[in-house]
Amino acid sequence: MLYQFHEINRTLLNPLVQWADASSKLFSNPISPFAHTPFAQRIAAGYELMYRLGKDYEKPPFGIATTIVDGKTVPLVEQVAVEKPFCRLLHFKKDFAAGQNVTQPTVLLVAPLSGHHSTLLRETVRELVKEHDVYITDWTDARMVPMSEGPFHLHDYIYYVQEFIRTLGPEVHVISVCQPTVPVLAAISLMASANEPVMPKTMTMMGGPIDPRRSPTQVNDLATEKPFSWFENNVIYSVPPTYPAFGRKVYPGFLQHAGFVAMNPQRHAQSHWDFYMHLRTGDNESAEEHRKFYDEYNAVLDMPAEYYLETIKTVFQDHSLPRGIWEVEGKLVQPQDIKTVALFTIEGELDDISGSGQTEAAHDLCSSIPADMKQHYVAPKCGHYGIFSGRRWREMVAPKIATFIRAHA
Numbered sequence: 001m002l003y004q005f006h007e008i009n010r011t012l013l014n015p016l017v018q019w020a021d022a023s024s025k026l027f028s029n030p031i032s033p034f035a036h037t038p039f040a041q042r043i044a045a046g047y048e049l050m051y052r053l054g055k056d057y058e059k060p061p062f063g064i065a066t067t068i069v070d071g072k073t074v075p076l077v078e079q080v081a082v083e084k085p086f087c088r089l090l091h092f093k094k095d096f097a098a099g100q101n102v103t104q105p106t107v108l109l110v111a112p113l114s115g116h117h118s119t120l121l122r123e124t125v126r127e128l129v130k131e132h133d134v135y136i137t138d139w140t141d142a143r144m145v146p147m148s149e150g151p152f153h154l155h156d157y158i159y160y161v162q163e164f165i166r167t168l169g170p171e172v173h174v175i176s177v178c179q180p181t182v183p184v185l186a187a188i189s190l191m192a193s194a195n196e197p198v199m200p201k202t203m204t205m206m207g208g209p210i211d212p213r214r215s216p217t218q219v220n221d222l223a224t225e226k227p228f229s230w231f232e233n234n235v236i237y238s239v240p241p242t243y244p245a246f247g248r249k250v251y252p253g254f255l256q257h258a259g260f261v262a263m264n265p266q267r268h269a270q271s272h273w274d275f276y277m278h279l280r281t282g283d284n285e286s287a288e289e290h291r292k293f294y295d296e297y298n299a300v301l302d303m304p305a306e307y308y309l310e311t312i313k314t315v316f317q318d319h320s321l322p323r324g325i326w327e328v329e330g331k332l333v334q335p336q337d338i339k340t341v342a343l344f345t346i347e348g349e350l351d352d353i354s355g356s357g358q359t360e361a362a363h364d365l366c367s368s369i370p371a372d373m374k375q376h377y378v379a380p381k382c383g384h385y386g387i388f389s390g391r392r393w394r395e396m397v398a399p400k401i402a403t404f405i406r407a408h409a
Contacts, residue, residue, distance in 0.1 A: 003237040003252055013054050020051040045279035049272060057298040059117045059141070064092065067129045069102055081135060082167055085149040086156070086304070088138040089164050092129050105409050106172045107132040108164055108200070112179040113139045113157065113307070115256035115300050121177060122296070123389035127398045132405070135168060141301035142250045143243040152304040154183065154311055155328045161187040166198050173202045173405045177388050178354065181208025182315050185335055185362060186328060192337040202342040202408045204401055207354045207387050209315055210362045211322040215355030218263060223316035231312055236305045251308040253300030260297070322361055335365035342373040342408040346397060348382035375404055
């Protein structure tokens with residue numbers, strides 16, 4: 001009933017939210033007489049804060065229209081390369097001018113399916129696309145997938161990744177950010193064990209829980225302090241009839257969002273207060289940065305229940321991958337079978353989501369990869385999000401990934 005209650009509450013609040021939005025514009029639009037009354041800026045700031053705290057946040061667009069290649073501006077066309085029930089493989093295709101012959105390494109960027117939309121990696125794409133031909137997994141909100149499409153398990157995630165690798169061919173370089181490092185390693189391990197002819201050139205793993213037993217964080221503790229039955233009984237709900245997936249069992253995005261906020265409530269409260277003060281003082285640039293961040297941060301999606309529960313148990317409770325006991329539909333995941341795929345692991349020095357050493361653990365598991373095909377990097381003064389977005393991503397992490405890919409292309 002929690003999902004239904006959430007929807008009812010959202011419907012009841014919607015008139016108030018729309019009123020707050022209209023009132024904010026009434027007191028801020030220069031053509032409105034109310035915008036020239038005393039304290040108008042403060043009143044408008046208060047109404048906009050109310051509006052943003054109560055509004056629904058839809059999936060934002062990537063909004064990457066151009067990039068720079070060899071000093072020239074090149075248009076980008078967002079295309080769907082492969083469409084699956086629970087995911088689209090998006091291609092940021094460059095529309096080169098006639099005579100501009102440029103060959104760039106193909107990159108499969110595997111985005112997390114952990115609450116946020118793939119647009120969370122917008123800055124990752126924006127930087128990678130300058131030197132690479134980029135594809136990204138764009139996961140579908142489970143409440144939008146009809147029941148007729150069937151369930152989506154953790155092994156389905158693995159099979160999706162394998163299909164995308166085969167589609168892009170043996171020249172592809174796979175980059176996984178956070179949660180997908182585990183299923184991506186499993187996907188490539190199973191392909192290696194089966195001696196598949198199409199294998200990626202490299203795999204770059206960033207801030208992921210390969211072995212959550214190393215330097216456990218608050219996120220890891222949350223997954224282990226409760227028994228598995230608690231997750232089954234307390235966080236799984238049915239999609240209400242207002243969505244195409246009516247009746248599908250999901251882990252709702254609004255619960256995940258509440259968990260995100262609960263990890264740093266004081267920081268978020270301070271951020272909203274700062275936003276209000278920026279509006280009051282006319283600091284529009286800082287206010288716009290706040291809007292952009294929370295437009296992305298507050299846009300969440302539902303995850304299929306079976307996928308979410310299997311991830312909790314396999315990755316965070318049983319630690320099946322580092323213990324060598326993970327079987328995917330009867331096939332044992334053996335990273336030691338990978339021999340020809342170069343490995344690059346990246347961690348943030350200040351990462352409070354995936355602790356120190358959790359991603360680096362992939363090197364011990366992939367024992368058959370030659371030493372000269374392995375690399376590990378700890379980004380200094382970098383938190384979890386800093387390894388794939390922001391200044392440190394652009395200036396420190398992205399160049400190292402580009403160099404690694406060129407070295408093994």
